[in-house]
Every structure is written in C-alpha cells, then in structure tokens.
Amino acid sequence: MIEVHSKESEMLQLLEKLVNIDSGSNNKAGVDKVGEIVGQKFKELGFKVNVVPNIEVGNHLVIQHPDASHIDILIVAHMDTVFEDGTAKVRPFSIDQEKGRAYGPGVIDMKASLVSVLYALQALKDEGDAAYQNVRIVLNSDEEIGSRSSRGLIEEQARGISYALIMEPARKDGSLVTERRGSGRYKIEVQGLAAHSGIEPEKGRSAIEELAHKIVKLHELNDHEHGISVNVGIIEGGNAVNTISSSAIGHVDVRVATPEQASEMEHKIEEVCASTDVRGTKIEVTGDISRPPMLKNEKIAHLFQIVQEVGRELGMAIKDTKTGGGSDASFTAAMGIPTIDGLGPIGGGAHSEDEYLEIASLTERTRLLSKIIQRLHVYK
Structure with a gap:
C-alpha cells in the first residue's frame, strides 16, 4: 500500500x-x-x-x-x-x-x-x-x-x-x-487631444470619453446565461482633472464557454473598436482569446x-x-x-x-x- x-x-x-x-x-x-x-x-x-x-x-x-x-x-x-x-x-x-x-x-x-x-x-x-x-x-x-x-x-x-x-x-x-x-485579455488604447478644460475645452478630444463609449458597448456583449462574460476591469487615463485627456487605456477580461463563442467574441470586439464615437480620437486594440x-x-x-x-x-x-x-x-x-x-x-x-x-x-x-x-x- x-x-x-x-x-x-x-x-x-x-x-x-x-x-x-x-x-x-x-x-x-x-x-x-x-x-x-x-x-x-x-x-x-x-x-x-x-x-x-x-x-x-x-x-x-x-x-x-x-x-x-x-x-x-x-x-x-x-x-x-x-x-x-x-x-x-x-x-x-x-x-x-x-x-x-x-x-x-x-x-x-x-x-x-x-x-x-x-x-x-x-x-x-x-x-x-x-x-x-x-x-x-x-x-x-x-x-x-x-x-x-x-x-x-x-x-x-x-x-x-x-x-x-x-x-x-x-x-x-x-x-x-x-x-x-476559455479566456482572453485585451488592451484598448485610445489617443485623443489634450486641452485645458476651462480655457479651450472645444479644442480637446477626450480619450477618456471615447473609452467610456467602448466600455458600455463591450459590457453589452455579456451573455451570462450562455457563458459569455466581458469585463473592463482596469482603466487608465488623464493626468489632471482640468485637462481633456489625451490618452486612456482599458484592460478587458473575456470568458467564453465554447470555441464558437471564442471566434464570435474576437470578431465582435474588433467590430466595437473598428470606429470611434468621439471625433478626432484614435483607437488600437491588442490581445486575443489565449486559452481555449x-x-x-x-x-x-x-x-x-x-x-x-x-x-x-x-x-x-x-x-x-x-x-x-x-x-x-x-x-x-x-x-x-x-x-x-x-x-x-x-x-x-x-x-x-x-x-x-x-x-x-x-x-x-x-x-x-x-x-x-x-x-x-x-x-x-
């Protein structure tokens, strides 16, 4: 024994x-x-x-x-x-x-x-x-x-x-x-244009505002009943409260129940980030579903x-x-x-x-x- x-x-x-x-x-x-x-x-x-x-x-x-x-x-x-x-x-x-x-x-x-x-x-x-x-x-x-x-x-x-x-x-x-x-991580990086929020806010392009639009759309992809979860768990952005933010980053956690969902979510995340909601901002997405x-x-x-x-x-x-x-x-x-x-x-x-x-x-x-x-x- x-x-x-x-x-x-x-x-x-x-x-x-x-x-x-x-x-x-x-x-x-x-x-x-x-x-x-x-x-x-x-x-x-x-x-x-x-x-x-x-x-x-x-x-x-x-x-x-x-x-x-x-x-x-x-x-x-x-x-x-x-x-x-x-x-x-x-x-x-x-x-x-x-x-x-x-x-x-x-x-x-x-x-x-x-x-x-x-x-x-x-x-x-x-x-x-x-x-x-x-x-x-x-x-x-x-x-x-x-x-x-x-x-x-x-x-x-x-x-x-x-x-x-x-x-x-x-x-x-x-x-x-x-x-x-299955699980994956994504990083969303947004570039905007800085400006003083009191003197010339109209000249700024808020990266934080753009990221906020993306967070809402990404969270709408959640389908817990079928095993899909999307969570923007960490955000970074801005350097002063009176400055229109020139950059912002969102870190996204994704979970899926099937290989088909993995492919679908990769496509949907790319789709969400394919265009910007705030004119004059730019967005870059990196990451993938790394664990099947x-x-x-x-x-x-x-x-x-x-x-x-x-x-x-x-x-x-x-x-x-x-x-x-x-x-x-x-x-x-x-x-x-x-x-x-x-x-x-x-x-x-x-x-x-x-x-x-x-x-x-x-x-x-x-x-x-x-x-x-x-x-x-x-x-x-």
Whole structure:
C-alpha cells in the first residue's frame, strides 16, 4: 500500500520554504529560486531537470526520468503566484492547528501542488513501482499571467501523451475540474487631444470619453446565461482633472464557454473598436482569446471515471465540476488529450490574504495522485 501520511511533516517543511519565497509572475528571481529548490528535489529522485530559460519571466522546467520506458502521462504545475514582492515577509507561512489549515501567499495556488507531485512520485519509487519514471512534468513560470511564454512548451511536451494531469488546487468541496471556460485579455488604447478644460475645452478630444463609449458597448456583449462574460476591469487615463485627456487605456477580461463563442467574441470586439464615437480620437486594440475552452468530452469523461474508481479504492468519493477560471488544462484538452484538472490538494481563498490549504488533504490528495499515476501506467 502506498504510504504518504508519514511524510506530512517534511512535506509541510518544504511547503513552508516555498511559500516564504516571493514568486509573483514578474519576480523572475523568486520564481527561479522556487524552481531551483523543487528541481533539486526531483534530481534527488533520479530525474533529469531541463531548464528552459526566459529573460523576462522565470525559467520553465521540463522534468523526465532518464530510465523512462514509455512516457504517457504529462503533469503540469506552475511556480508563479499573483502576489506582490514583500508579501511573504508580511504574511509568511503559518499553521492554525485548531482549524487544520496552513496559510501563506501561494500556499494552495499552487505551491502545495509542487510538493504533492514530488511526494507522489517518491511514494511510487519507495514502493518499487516503475510508474514513477514514466511521467513528464512541466513546471511553468507564467500561468497566472496567461502562460504566454509557456503555452508552446506545454503543447510541445504534450505531443504523443495519453493523459494530462493538471495540478491546480481541488475546489473547496474536493471536486476535480473537468470543464473550464476559455479566456482572453485585451488592451484598448485610445489617443485623443489634450486641452485645458476651462480655457479651450472645444479644442480637446477626450480619450477618456471615447473609452467610456467602448466600455458600455463591450459590457453589452455579456451573455451570462450562455457563458459569455466581458469585463473592463482596469482603466487608465488623464493626468489632471482640468485637462481633456489625451490618452486612456482599458484592460478587458473575456470568458467564453465554447470555441464558437471564442471566434464570435474576437470578431465582435474588433467590430466595437473598428470606429470611434468621439471625433478626432484614435483607437488600437491588442490581445486575443489565449486559452481555449476545456469541454468535458467523452475522453475526459472516461478519464474521470478512472479517477473515480481509484478514489473509491482509497475511500474517497470524487466529484467533478466546471469553472469559469482559466488554467493550462485548456491547452492539453484542446489538443484532444484526456485531461483532468484540480488534482492538487484542497483549499480556498486563492489570490487573497485568506488563502489556505486544508492540511489533511496534502497527504490524501498526494496519495490519490500517486495511485492515479499507477493506474494510468497500467492502462498504457
């Protein structure tokens, strides 16, 4: 029987070390430090760690065992978080014994998952099961900002793979994820003409006014009933209250439920921004739907059934759900690879000051992951 529970203390020690490193997506040094620590742990297991260098964001890691006979499982996890530099010092790793929870920036999204992958493979190795060798692991550094530099790497490493296991945290109720909406980001830049709003306002062309027209039209594209959401979440513009603004920027988040909606929304956003409402202003749009939707097709449903069977053997009732959040699961699912997401430990409050890990789930979900790898290896 695969034993993980006895490793809880050392798993928490490693997790504490990782959580106490600031590794926001734009903190290359911090992300690389996390990669060095985790990479060394995999080397100690006998794996080869290939560092894929980046200049602006952290390096990605591709991890594979030199004695692998047939790799049919891809595991994907990310090393970056959403938190600003200094957060780890202000709010370091901590444990509330009474609640059975661990806290800290990135503790559940997804540094606990990095620990879980490592110890799931360690457990298989300790059992003398060669399944631990027959996986490929991609640890990327920019998932929280759209996986712009790592998408191609993930897709490259996924070719020829039979199954993809994505290590986003499980939902609060322990559910895994078998369906996600697609997502994208757009940047709308408006150029106007500055003028003094008291002396000669008629000479100005307000970029803010033009952006306001676009915000209203973009929000009219929302169709929540059918899974379409458009949100202008950040706006920038102007430099003085008594000056007609010469520039303004809107940052737009888009979510879609189907590939057809993705194409449709890309067209509609271009259409909205094709002409200006304020004479004399200019507009430029950049961005796209960068993550395709992950749909629960027959292949994913079958893989989830296997996961449920493994769960039952361990006394776990595994449920699945769909979510509007994006993840790297979208890339492998779009390639037609059976993909399960949310295979990390259980927790909540991701991206907030209240982010937490249910400590008991750290070993429970690690054991589940280990058994899933073992079962899928038999299915090859």
